Amino acid sequence: MNLLIQEQIAKVFTVHKGIPLFYIESGSRLWNIASPNSDYDVRGFHLQSQEQYYDFRKHRDVIEVMDGDFDFVSYDLDKMFGLLAQGNPNTYEWIRAHLIYFNALPDWSSFSKELTNHLNFSNLYYHYFSLAKTHWKLLASGNKFTYKVVFYCLRGLLSADIARQGILPELTVEKLFDQFDTNFPVLSMAKESLERKQQELETQEVAEAERGSMVRVIQEYMSSMESNQPRREDKAESLERMLREYNFQLKNQFYR
The missing domain is CATH 1.20.120 (Four Helix Bundle (Hemerythrin (Met), subunit A))
Known part of the structure; x- marks a missing residue:
């Protein structure tokens, strides 16, 4: 099934402009509680095409495709990193997912480990x-x-x-x-x-x-x-610095 999902992801980017970066399985299949008829909830993020990135007009920052049991959602890099900077738990589940369909990210192991260390x-x-x-x-x-x-x-x-x-x-x-x-x-x-x-x-x-x-x-x-809730944490400054540096690294690599 991995190969079929990878083919579906590639198909998305023949229709939508963008550079695919990272895609995982989310939801019930990730949690190992899927039913036989469960959808494939593919989640991840992409870079906008160079044409979109350098355009003076703002382009939509989400790609959404529903095709049979293929449920696909992709955020552009800036939106994804913005959510990570806010400590969004859904996106951290994506980062921690073990069912990875596509990964074009450099130094992924060390970066994802650092992200997890910043988890709030x-x-x-x-x-x-x-x-x-x-x-x-x-x-x-x-x-x-x-x-x-x-x-x-x-x-x-x-x-x-x-x-x-x-x-x-x-x-x-x-x-x-x-x-x-x-x-x-x-x-x-x-x-x-x-x-x-x-x-x-x-x-x-x-x-x-x-x-x-x-x-x-x-x-x-x-x-x-x-009655016994945890204290709120603040790791925003170091997390934003790390995301900013990696964001620059990715854009420098893919847009050069």
């Missing part, structure tokens, strides 16, 4: 906790109390808990589970929900009799985390 754990915590709360609202409303929603809520909470401790949450869900030393109700519930998902029962509604105890467990876990 408080941003990461609030990102995952916010994702969990979004799914929690669906559960609390009772309108979509499915195993899939339960799982996504719990994955967010578990990832937030690890980030709160100043540790990088693993992206693949099995490794995330292994970051906890002991089993406890939320972890057990997450494992059970994942098992249902793997059995293709993810859209199944949770039985009414089970919902009350699940809600209590989730509420208690969320409350304990809200």
Whole structure:
């Protein structure tokens, strides 16, 4: 499938102007929880063509393509680095992804390691906790109390808990589970929900009799985390300096 995805990426840049730089698999396939019918969520970034870059008019900074199960989003370099400078957790997941389809970046290993060292754990915590709360609202409303929603809520909470401790949450869900030393109700519930998902029962509604105890467990876990939130960090200056230097290096290489 890698070769097919690489061909799709190449096809995108026969239609859209730009220089492809870096593309990975995001979402459920990255987390190793994909269903047989899951899309390929390809994410990454590109350089604008020289014509676009030197043009006095501003060009769109995103390329988006949806073709069957090929879901492609590419940011131009300046937008991508702007998001990294802000500590955007989604883009840091892209940087950390192990499913890489295309990489034309020089000194990638050292650069990505440095980026990860600048990761803001408080941003990461609030990102995952916010994702969990979004799914929690669906559960609390009772309108979509499915195993899939339960799982996504719990994955967010578990990832937030690890980030709160100043540790990088693993992206693949099995490794995330292994970051906890002991089993406890939320972890057990997450494992059970994942098992249902793997059995293709993810859209199944949770039985009414089970919902009350699940809600209590989730509420208690969320409350304990809200009362012990991490301190906000500030690594902006050194991060911006590193991104600026690498940005210059890339443009000097590709636009010379």
